[in-house]
Amino acid sequence: MKELRIRSKIWLEVDGQSFLGDGRYRLLSAVQHNGSINAAARDLGMSYRKVWAQLQAMEKSAPFPILERRVGGKGGGASQLTDEIMVLMEQFQELRNQVNKEADRCFAASFQESKN
Amino acid sequence: MKELRIRSKIWLEVDGQSFLGDGRYRLLSAVQHNGSINAAARDLGMSYRKVWAQLQAMEKSAPFPILERRVGGKGGGASQLTDEIMVLMEQFQELRNQVNKEADRCFAASFQESKN
């Protein structure tokens, strides 16, 4: 058996449909870091269209606002995350790390219990 | 905050590419239970083409044979799982349950730490 590894992921659902997972986490981080959806898209090497669509889908099922957008004005506009989503992102990141760690631990127990 | 739930999944990778996850697990189970790829596809409500393609992709990256196929003959043919993959599926299922349980536990700790 060569190079067998475990991977894990978690995501949060609202009313049974995906709300916050790894991909959206990256998107939101990029928006937070770059100050606008447009800059985030460039930073991620994705089209604005695509990033916008994903954020749109996210907000549609969100139980609270995700982004504060400003159209026009200085710099043409801007977007930033709401406090609520930033808090949730923090919790999400911690959960992900914990679950990931547990996955690695269980995998090691199952597959390397007999050390050579 | 309404109806926020955690979901988790795990999968096994060989040389960095997905090898066994939830979807393929279901496919393999259906093959095992139905005795042929064709019957499995019907059972799952999927087209034979699609099931076949996924199993094909799986075997391409597999470190050992997955299916024993028989073309022609009694009943037109048949397929069954190898012992190796059945052992791995067993381990996979256990891992999935353990990780899932841990995810639920961590989630509860993070989001319901203050019981009302």
Place this chain on the structure above:
DNA sequence: AGTCGTTGTGCGAAATTTGCATAGCGATGT
């Protein structure tokens, strides 16, 4: 030899994804 239901596959249709192109916006500077 004929039958039967399976594995395996070519290929066009259908669905989805993608990004270009463009409209509308408004705080700021002139």
Place this chain on the structure above:
DNA sequence: ACATCGCTATGCAAATTTCGCACAACGACT
């Protein structure tokens, strides 16, 4: 007062991917 600038938002056609129908090959059993 109004021109500017870069951002948000979106229509739409092209590109890509997914999908499944249709059919060939196969071989144990009758």
